[in-house]
Amino acid sequence: MIPLSLAEIADITGGQLHDIPDPSATVTGPVVFDSRQVAAGSLFAAFVGEHVDGHDYARAAVSAGALAVLAARPVGVPAVVVDDVVAALGALAGAVVARTGVDVVALTGSAGKTSTKDLIAQVLQHHAPTVWTPGNLNNEIGLPITTLRATEETRHLVLEMGARGIGHIRYLTGLTPPRIGLVLNVGTAHIGEFGGREAIAEAKGELVEALPGEADGGVAVLNADDLLVRAMSARTKARTVLFGEAEDADVRATDVRMTPQGQPSFTLHTPTGCSDVTLRLYGEHHVSNALAAAAVAHVLGMSVDEIATALSAAGTLSRWRMEVTERADGVTVVNDAYNANPESMRAALRALAAMGGAAQANGGRTWAVLGPMAELGDDSLAEHDAVGRLVVRLNVSKLVAVGGREASWLQLGAYNEGSWGEESVLVSDAQAAVDLLRSELRPGDVVLVKASRSAGLERVAQALLEGEVAGR
Numbered sequence: 001m002i003p004l005s006l007a008e009i010a011d012i013t014g015g016q017l018h019d020i021p022d023p024s025a026t027v028t029g030p031v032v033f034d035s036r037q038v039a040a041g042s043l044f045a046a047f048v049g050e051h052v053d054g055h056d057y058a059r060a061a062v063s064a065g066a067l068a069v070l071a072a073r074p075v076g077v078p079a080v081v082v083d084d085v086v087a088a089l090g091a092l093a094g095a096v097v098a099r100t101g102v103d104v105v106a107l108t109g110s111a112g113k114t115s116t117k118d119l120i121a122q123v124l125q126h127h128a129p130t131v132w133t134p135g136n137l138n139n140e141i142g143l144p145i146t147t148l149r150a151t152e153e154t155r156h157l158v159l160e161m162g163a164r165g166i167g168h169i170r171y172l173t174g175l176t177p178p179r180i181g182l183v184l185n186v187g188t189a190h191i192g193e194f195g196g197r198e199a200i201a202e203a204k205g206e207l208v209e210a211l212p213g214e215a216d217g218g219v220a221v222l223n224a225d226d227l228l229v230r231a232m233s234a235r236t237k238a239r240t241v242l243f244g245e246a247e248d249a250d251v252r253a254t255d256v257r258m259t260p261q262g263q264p265s266f267t268l269h270t271p272t273g274c275s276d277v278t279l280r281l282y283g284e285h286h287v288s289n290a291l292a293a294a295a296v297a298h299v300l301g302m303s304v305d306e307i308a309t310a311l312s313a314a315g316t317l318s319r320w321r322m323e324v325t326e327r328a329d330g331v332t333v334v335n336d337a338y339n340a341n342p343e344s345m346r347a348a349l350r351a352l353a354a355m356g357g358a359a360q361a362n363g364g365r366t367w368a369v370l371g372p373m374a375e376l377g378d379d380s381l382a383e384h385d386a387v388g389r390l391v392v393r394l395n396v397s398k399l400v401a402v403g404g405r406e407a408s409w410l411q412l413g414a415y416n417e418g419s420w421g422e423e424s425v426l427v428s429d430a431q432a433a434v435d436l437l438r439s440e441l442r443p444g445d446v447v448l449v450k451a452s453r454s455a456g457l458e459r460v461a462q463a464l465l466e467g468e469v470a471g472r
Contacts, residue, residue: 001148012095013088015080031148040065090175093144102157109184111343117160118317119293123310128155138162163203173210181207182221186228187343201228208236221295224249243295251295262355270298275308283351330443335461336450342383352448353394364444365397371451372406388413399424402433434463
């Protein structure tokens with residue numbers, strides 16, 4: 001964070017100083033909302049959550065080194081007291097962007113946001129100092145917290161923006177106005193809350209509406225292969241740059257192929273030339289993510305060779321997203337359990353099929369350990385059934401469906417698509433899945449674990465790697 005005195009923070013947020021002997025004292029550390037992450041000179045933001053009130057940890061935060069607390073009420077230790085801590089944090093983020101002049105790149109989409117954000121960050125790091133959203137802290141708290149990590153040296157700020165309704169992205173872009181806006185896709189994630197893909201497109205398109213005009217440097221980076229995203233060019237005054245495999249895309253891929261390990265390789269084309277890329281990531285769906293990152297890097301002035309080199313070196317920064325680990329006995333565990341929607345499920349299953357090609361040729365098998373996909377509304381039964389059927393169509397050796405009603409729909413889809421029902425099994429919970437896998441896995445097998453975050457299936461992957469289910 002750029003150095004700010006407590007008096008400046010109060011001025012920016014409209015707050016009042018309480019129990020502060022020296023208003024000129026300067027925050028030099030990070031802004032945090034977890035008292036366990038406090039460092040010397042930091043500012044502790046006290047949020048009232050569903051189960052925890054951060055104000056109760058104010059004294060502990062100051063004792064651990066926080067200079068002061070951003071709070072909604074006096075807490076008996078140095079504090080800047082504001083009407084709304086979330087709004088105050090947003091105001092601070094806006095002030096940091098204005099003072100540093102950092103170039104803000106914002107991205108959104110139904111699937112692949114975090115993986116693409118990680119790719120963009122790693123590519124832009126080759127160009128200039130870059131700060132980016134850690135994990136998927138992409139809401140009204142996470143976005144300001146990320147922004148406040150920027151310093152005077154930061155040139156690029158890469159911000160992932162999530163939306164659970166109309167107006168959410170508009171609010172986020174108001175806090176940290178982007179110059180470059182990237183829309184990846186419009187899928188079915190949270191369709192139960194939005195009511196349809198058109199409503200999702202309306203929400204995602206708020207990002208391009210917030211961009212400055214072309215004369216002021218605004219650039220909308222849009223997926224040429226997604227018709228709902230491509231159509232967003234009519235909603236912005238910014239210059240449009242298209243990415244994808246479409247022939248008219250400004251940044252595109254040709255000769256897409258998969259390595260025996262399931263990693264995509266392709267020729268990257270930009271307006272300045274072409275270069276070969278082989279990703280360290282797993283799954284053909286990462287080609288689109290890589291093209292999106294390449295388009296952003298091209299807009300910011302990187303050469304095609306620089307982009308290709310950086311993409312080929314980039315890895316996974318965020319946990320539980322296609323994390324591939326080979327055990328000592330030759331079993332490969334693919335932990336993609338952070339979240340799931342129909343699009344990401346299909347992408348992960350195709351990646352499993354690609355990874356398992358060599359394994360099956362040598363007697364190994366592929367296992368899809370899948371749990372429920374949340375927030376699909378009336379489409380839930382059909383989407384779970386379709387994923388179950390896809391498992392069989394991709395020749396995955398066995399589906400292990402974990403959980404209750406939605407898992408039974410997964411298993412039924414596979415059963416109806418298969419021949420004798422041997423392609424799938426339904427188990428009650430994570431422990432049952434681990435017990436089954438421990439008894440049947442053999443060297444050379446590849447196991448994919450994936451579900452919506454609420455299912456907690458990362459415990460299965462962790463147990464397969466550590467030897468036990470967390471919490472047992």
